[in-house]
Amino acid sequence: MKKPQVCILRTDGTNCDRETAYAFERAGGDPHLVHVNQLRAGKKKLTEYQILVIPGGFSYGDDVHSGKILAVELTSFLKEQLQEFVDAGKPVLGICNGFQVLVRTGLLPAAKMGDIRTTLMHNDSGRFECRWVYLRVEDTPCIFTRGLAGRVLHFQAAHGEGKFYTDARTLASIEAGKQVVFRYATSDGSPTGVYPYNPNGSLAAIAGICDPSGRVLGLMPHPERFVDFTQHPNWRRQQFHEPHGLPIFRNAVAYAQEM
Numbered sequence: 487m488k489k490p491q492v493c494i495l496r497t498d499g500t501n502c503d504r505e506t507a508y509a510f511e512r513a514g515g516d517p518h519l520v521h522v523n524q525l526r527a528g529k530k531k532l533t534e535y536q537i538l539v540i541p542g543g544f545s546y547g548d549d550v551h552s553g554k555i556l557a558v559e560l561t562s563f564l565k566e567q568l569q570e571f572v573d574a575g576k577p578v579l580g581i582c583n584g585f586q587v588l589v590r591t592g593l594l595p596a597a598k599m600g601d602i603r604t605t606l607m608h609n610d611s612g613r614f615e616c617r618w619v620y621l622r623v624e625d626t627p628c629i630f631t632r633g634l635a636g637r638v639l640h641f642q643a644a645h646g647e648g649k650f651y652t653d654a655r656t657l658a659s660i661e662a663g664k665q666v667v668f669r670y671a672t673s674d675g676s677p678t679g680v681y682p683y684n685p686n687g688s689l690a691a692i693a694g695i696c697d698p699s700g701r702v703l704g705l706m707p708h709p710e711r712f713v714d715f716t717q718h719p720n721w722r723r724q725q726f727h728e729p730h731g732l733p734i735f736r737n738a739v740a741y742a743q744e745m
């Protein structure tokens with residue numbers, strides 16, 4: 487079967503692009519690192535790809551607000567291309583800084599460029615939090631977490647602005663729409679606001695959300711940092727059926743192949 491082409495969008499300050507490309511290679515995809523300027527100059531087009539990923543990092547140095555400048559760039563210069571990609575039903579994944587970009591474009595939670603309803607704020611601790619966290623996978627339409635509902639995953643978080651926040655109405659709507667995909671939890675899978683299990687003070691312990699269709703996903707922790715057993719700090723002592731991040735990428739590849 488043909489490998490889906492994955493666009494891993496990078497710009498100044500992106501720093502998780504190669505790890506994300508490696509994760510997609512492990513999952514059977516064909517990843518390409520694409521600089522935003524190549525899209526802006528028309529040298530590459532999003533229509534050439536089946537999956538779009540905005541990886542982690544510090545795009546434009548987190549100036550103004552993490553992910554803000556890249557989000558404005560995408561909304562100003564690539565709005566039609568991006569909206570077409572989403573409307574065509576192709577999967578979009580934003581990891582950490584990529585999640586921040588997706589919420590600041592409006593692609594999350596509404597799948598609509600310019601419709602900004604949520605934010606990611608500075609962590610309650612007031613500092614960058616780099617630690618392994620437990621995530622409970624909720625039962626949602628998300629195509630990236632097929633077969634994972636109810637599981638507790640162990641992922642690394644690494645961010646300064648990861649506190650998910652929104653108004654009561656939007657929260658009620660994303661809860662009712664089953665758009666909350668991951669919640670910070672204790673090791674037994676109970677969602678929690680308690681630090682350090684919840685590393686940032688996120689509302690309703692939210693670590694990741696999807697759009698109503700389940701094809702656009704954003705999350706703060708890094709699934710690409712656990713696609714090999716040896717990336718886990720306890721890999722010598724703990725038995726894992728498979729590295730916890732890998733199924734996320736495999737599901738995206740499988741979905742793109744079915745399209």
Ligand SMILES: NC(=O)CC[C@H](N)C(=O)O
Binds near residue numbers: 583
């Ligand atoms: N690892 C990342 O993508 C970090 C995201 C962002 N720069 C923050 O600190 O919040």
